[in-house]
Amino acid sequence: MELQRDMGLSMIFIAHDLSVVKHISDRIVVMYLGRQMETATADTLTTAPEHPYTQALISSVLIPDPALEKARVRPILEGELPSPLAPPSGCVFRTRCPKVQASCAGATARK
Numbered sequence: 001m002e003l004q005r006d007m008g009l010s011m012i013f014i015a016h017d018l019s020v021v022k023h024i025s026d027r028i029v030v031m032y033l034g035r036q037m038e039t040a041t042a043d044t045l046t047t048a049p050e051h052p053y054t055q056a057l058i059s060s061v062l063i064p065d066p067a068l069e070k071a072r073v074r075p076i077l078e079g080e081l082p083s084p085l086a087p088p089s090g091c092v093f094r095t096r097c098p099k100v101q102a103s104c105a106g107a108t109a110r111k
Ligand code: SF4
Pocket: 052, 091, 092, 093, 094, 095, 097, 098, 099, 100, 101, 104, 107, 108, 109
């Protein structure tokens, strides 16, 4: 963050821990099987995620309060993660998406 500020740099930070990503990022791109699922500012993406995969990722971040953590409702993604070597046609998330429709076989998920 100091390098970005002092040198005016843009950086790409790749990680699976969204709490760390949120802390150091201005914008976040959520990827699934190498495809872009959702892009938004860090605040928007972590407080009001629109894509079901982003919602599931956000819900997996632990809340450091046992009472809140126990009371929260988490979306559960059903289904197996497809092979990246043979991803589903259309939207690659459709085999696990709770909002899947017939048209998703020919669609790409992107916000
Ligand atoms: S395109 Fe269909 S399967 Fe993909 S995220 Fe949107 S609703 Fe879900």
